[in-house]
Amino acid sequence: MTVQRRLRFAAFMLCFTGLFVGVLYYVHSAFITSWNEKQLRQLAIDTVARTELAIDSATMKMSDVIVNRSTSCATVDPMAMSKALYGSSIMKNMRLETKDGTCWSYDEKNEALEQSIANARHNRTKSPGYSLFSLGFPGWTGLGVRWQYGQDENLTEILATGGLLFAILPEQLRDSALMRLALADGSSFAGYRPERKWSTEGANLVSFDETSAKYPITFSMKIDAAALAQWNQTVSPELAAIAVALGLGFGFLAARGMMRNTSILGELDRALASGQIQPYFQPIFDLEDRKLLGFEMLARWIKPDGTMIPPLAFIPLAESSGRIERLTMELLRQAGDQLGGLLQVQTQLKLTFNVTPDQYLTENFVDTLVSNTTRFNLPHRALVVEVTERQAITDKARAAIVTGKLNDAGMRVAIDDAGTGHNGLSAIHALGANYLKIDKFFVDGVTLDRKSSELVEMLAGLATKFGMIVVAEGIETEEQITALLQLGIREGQGFVYSRPVPAATILAMATKGTVAAVPRRSPSRFLLSA
Numbered sequence: 374m375t376v377q378r379r380l381r382f383a384a385f386m387l388c389f390t391g392l393f394v395g396v397l398y399y400v401h402s403a404f405i406t407s408w409n410e411k412q413l414r415q416l417a418i419d420t421v422a423r424t425e426l427a428i429d430s431a432t433m434k435m436s437d438v439i440v441n442r443s444t445s446c447a448t449v450d451p452m453a454m455s456k457a458l459y460g461s462s463i464m465k466n467m468r469l470e471t472k473d474g475t476c477w478s479y480d481e482k483n484e485a486l487e488q489s490i491a492n493a494r495h496n497r498t499k500s501p502g503y504s505l506f507s508l509g510f511p512g513w514t515g516l517g518v519r520w521q522y523g524q525d526e527n528l529t530e531i532l533a534t535g536g537l538l539f540a541i542l543p544e545q546l547r548d549s550a551l552m553r554l555a556l557a558d559g560s561s562f563a564g565y566r567p568e569r570k571w572s573t574e575g576a577n578l579v580s581f582d583e584t585s586a587k588y589p590i591t592f593s594m595k596i597d598a599a600a601l602a603q604w605n606q607t608v609s610p611e612l613a614a615i616a617v618a619l620g621l622g623f624g625f626l627a628a629r630g631m632m633r634n635t636s637i638l639g640e641l642d643r644a645l646a647s648g649q650i651q652p653y654f655q656p657i658f659d660l661e662d663r664k665l666l667g668f669e670m671l672a673r674w675i676k677p678d679g680t681m682i683p684p685l686a687f688i689p690l691a692e693s694s695g696r697i698e699r700l701t702m703e704l705l706r707q708a709g710d711q712l713g714g715l716l717q718v719q720t721q722l723k724l725t726f727n728v729t730p731d732q733y734l735t736e737n738f739v740d741t742l743v744s745n746t747t748r749f750n751l752p753h754r755a756l757v758v759e760v761t762e763r764q765a766i767t768d769k770a771r772a773a774i775v776t777g778k779l780n781d782a783g784m785r786v787a788i789d790d791a792g793t794g795h796n797g798l799s800a801i802h803a804l805g806a807n808y809l810k811i812d813k814f815f816v817d818g819v820t821l822d823r824k825s826s827e828l829v830e831m832l833a834g835l836a837t838k839f840g841m842i843v844v845a846e847g848i849e850t851e852e853q854i855t856a857l858l859q860l861g862i863r864e865g866q867g868f869v870y871s872r873p874v875p876a877a878t879i880l881a882m883a884t885k886g887t888v889a890a891v892p893r894r895s896p897s898r899f900l901l902s903a
Contacts, residue, residue, distance in 0.1 A: 709749030813847025
């Protein structure tokens with residue numbers, strides 16, 4: 374190669390690398406911006422969900438105090454009122470008002486609070502007799518939850534809501550943000566402003582708003598656009614070096630990519646046809662004695678070269694493209710071939726699998742499932758259909774009918790990811806499910822803070838009242854097992870037992886009945902922080 378050609382080649386490589394690094398930086402910046410916005414949108418959703426759960430808990434505890442419509446200050450059980458508030462950092466007081474007088478859980482007189490209640494503007498909820506109103510006086514704001522259970526009788530729960538917005542923002546944004554929880558009438562019941570002096574006049578603020586579908590509440594968050602633009606955007610020297618190295622090899626990768634004249638949907642179809650998408654199974658165990666109770670079927674895409682494609686890379690695609698039903702049935706077919714004989718013999722075991730609410734509500738869902746699982750050698754008594762809570766059940770009446778048909782066929786139904794999604798307590802009541810699966814989000818916190826523990830206890834207690842079996846997901850430590858047992862939960866799954874495994878491993882576990890490799894430690898003491 375001549376000197377001139379070498380120089381031309383070097384110049385080309387330099388320009389090409391610079392172009393690649395520039396594009397990569399732009400993509401990185403756009404991705405980080407999109408990811409940051411997604412995180413803040415999720416933060417808004419989670420804040421509304423956390424507020425809904427606090428209101429749900431308040432309304433449930435009211436029913437423990439009012440035993441009948443004739444309850445008054447003379448007949449109410451003071452211990453029941455105190456117990457309803459015990460252990461909760463957000464529920465501060467309870468006020469009973471009837472034609473015979475007014476009484477509180479705690480006797481201290483608070484003229485400012487009484488005046489705030491008297492001047493309150495009530496925002497009706499979807500539940501008859503219930504309303505919400507903001508409370509406030511100098512130095513304190515809160516939320517009132519009122520239940521009008523008779524013509525002249527009402528019970529009010531006083532919630533201290535300041536903690537709902539405490540330390541939920543990333544540290545880099547706390548000095549450049551405003552947050553507010555408000556009712557439909559525009560009144561605030563929780564707010565956040567940075568400690569530093571900050572004038573928003575003329576500032577470019579980016580808004581993230583979320584409205585509850587269950588209650589007349591709205592969360593509003595405003596972030597300084599300049600602070601948001603800088604968040605997570607720093608590029609380290611190591612990353613820059615990697616970008617340059619990748620630029621040098623981009624020509625080969627780009628050419629190879631252009632020659633691949635296939636779509637990802639075509640690749641997914643071929644994977645389904647060739648059996649590359651396979652079922653893995655995560656064991657479900659008795660928390661006390663570690664006996665194997667069953668297993669949840671999960672999808673794994675394993676390419677011929679052994680590369681495993683994570684479920685999040687293809688499950689949403691299968692759902693959006695209408696291939697999720699085909700994928701589900703293919704996994705059930707393989708599960709029948711691999712574990713159908715085991716389920717026929719060990720009648721105590723259950724096989725759970727996920728469906729979307731849209732699948733669940735389709736016209737021929739039950740008939741198709743019954744017919745196919747019969748062909749697949751899967752006993753109906755062993756099957757549990759998990760309906761995720763992360764998507765809304767748009768027709769709860771139809772869903773209840775489907776549940777009844779599945780029960781008639783011998784199958785059972787579970788609400789998956791309980792407490793994290795769009796359906797809430799109404800879905801637990803309307804669906805008529807047999808199992809309630811507590812999401813890992815709540816299980817992670819049972820040994821860390823009392824609020825998470827109480828939320829889990831609330832969900833588990835409600836499920837038990839409805840005759841449901843509670844299963845805890847995502848268990849990672851022995852300490853979590855101890856806490857869950859104390860909360861009355863007896864079934865669970867998670868990495869503390871086993872990661873999702875192939876059918877051969879499940880067969881070995883079923884032979885033993887327990888996981889001998891999981892060490893049992895004495896229940897450890899743990900403290901729940903407020």
